[in-house]
Amino acid sequence: MAGFDGVDFLRLDALLSDEEKLARDSVREFVSREFLPRIQEFVRQDGAFPMDLVPQLAELGLFGANLHGYGCAGMNNVAYGLVMQELERGDSGLRSFASVQGGLVMYPIRTYGSDEQKDRWLPELAAGRAIGCFGLTEPDFGSHAGGMLCRAVRHGDGWLLNGTKRWITNGSVADVALVWARTDAGIRGFLVETDRKGFEARDMKGKFSLRASITSELFLQDVELPEANRLPGAEGLKAPLSCLTQARYGIAWGAIGAAMACYDEVVRYTRDRMVQGGPLAGKQLTQEKLVFMLSEITKAQLLALRVAQLKDQGELHHSMVSLAKRNNVDIALSVARLARDLLGANGIVDDYQAMRHMLNLETVRTYEGTHDVHTLILGKEITGLSAL
Ligand SMILES: Cc1cc2nc3c(=O)[nH]c(=O)nc-3n(C[C@H](O)[C@H](O)[C@H](O)COP(=O)(O)OP(=O)(O)OC[C@H]3O[C@@H](n4cnc5c(N)ncnc54)[C@H](O)[C@@H]3O)c2cc1C
Helix, strand or coil: CCCCCCCCCCCHHHHCCHHHHHHHHHHHHHHHHHHHHHHHHHHCCCCCCCHHHHHHHHHCCCCCCCCCCCCCCCCCHHHHHHHHHHHHHHCHHHHHHHHHHHHHHHHHHHHHCCHHHHHHHHHHHHCCCCCEEEECCECCECCCHHHCCCEEEEECCEEEEEEEEEEEECHHHCCEEEEEEEECCEEEEEEEECCCCCEEEEECCCCCCCCCCCEEEEEEEEEEECHHHECCCCCCCHHHHHHHHHHHHHHHHHHHHHHHHHHHHHHHHHHHCEECCEEHHHCHHHHHHHHHHHHHHHHHHHHHHHHHHHHHCCCCCHHHHHHHHHHHHHHHHHHHHHHHHHCHHHHHCCCCCHHHHHHHHHHHHHCCCCHHHHHHHHHHHHHCCCCC
């Protein structure tokens, strides 16, 4: 694991600037040195994240990395994508931590927040001194978040929030929860300090997937909030959906990292593993699997790179992100399954990475718009007819 050199069959490195390569290589090195030696310990704990690494993640500029000002790194979207790839090469839980903090909490504050909210939260979140979570999903409303039951009603000059959010990454370690709730005027976003009376977060246990990540349920019972805690620019469901586009973009890159980790591991393994008097890597069936993996990783890299260029040019449509997220997670899952298969019995233990990535990618396929929801988004784009 320590000697990971990436996967670059089409010499895409030549298309990257020195800054982009530096950002990627710093995170690659950090993941190999600080994170991967401890992943087994955290996966075995069922819903724990190495919180002591948060200051180092902040130091690397990984929180809100593609945002400008307020202590954010201001990376372009190629560099941002590459660092997401490297984080997920470690574990989807590690990339999720950065995606939620940056794409789902800092991005909406930066885009829809008041100056006071930006000044208060963004420098703290960028430095990792404050942790955020994003509460959109409810027990009965996931893909169709617009049906949410969580309500915010007027209460004097402020608001009273009631409802339940489920499957919320970092809920129990968050200092601030961005909670989306229905008001008489439609869906609005509220910044809820998690020490407010009536707010409770309980961790969800028993996950087979994303075990090195904290997932919580949020309970809001008569939580009082001042008007100053409402995001003034966020009106309707399009506001949380715009945040999801940011996070999905990161996932399109991150999934490549998980696939690269599995491919790298299994190429090494099959070279060393002897079957019937020769290396497993020398068998035709093995080579066919390895070729599939390399081809799909390479195509996913090209897709992500083009989407990054379009994002930097301000020409990225959300359906393009759907195409990239849907494809890259799908191929990463196929790569992980094939790698697990080639590892044989060794593939089912956590001394090897493939099965951990495979199980993580089942979540990644489901969250931030399921595979099928992205199919329907693209179907609408092609036909003009919504099947959602
Ligand atoms: C580990 C983890 C972390 C998460 N973190 C967060 C977080 O931080 N914040 C947050 O708000 N949420 C989070 N989520 C929730 C996630 O976004 C939802 O699980 C996701 O949106 C899917 O919703 P659902 O689970 O209710 O599935 P459902 O919406 O019930 O979907 C079930 C199945 O039905 C299919 N389906 C849905 N609608 C249609 C349709 N119209 N036509 C055909 N098929 C359809 C789906 O594709 C899927 O196969 C997380 C989830 C997990 C597992």
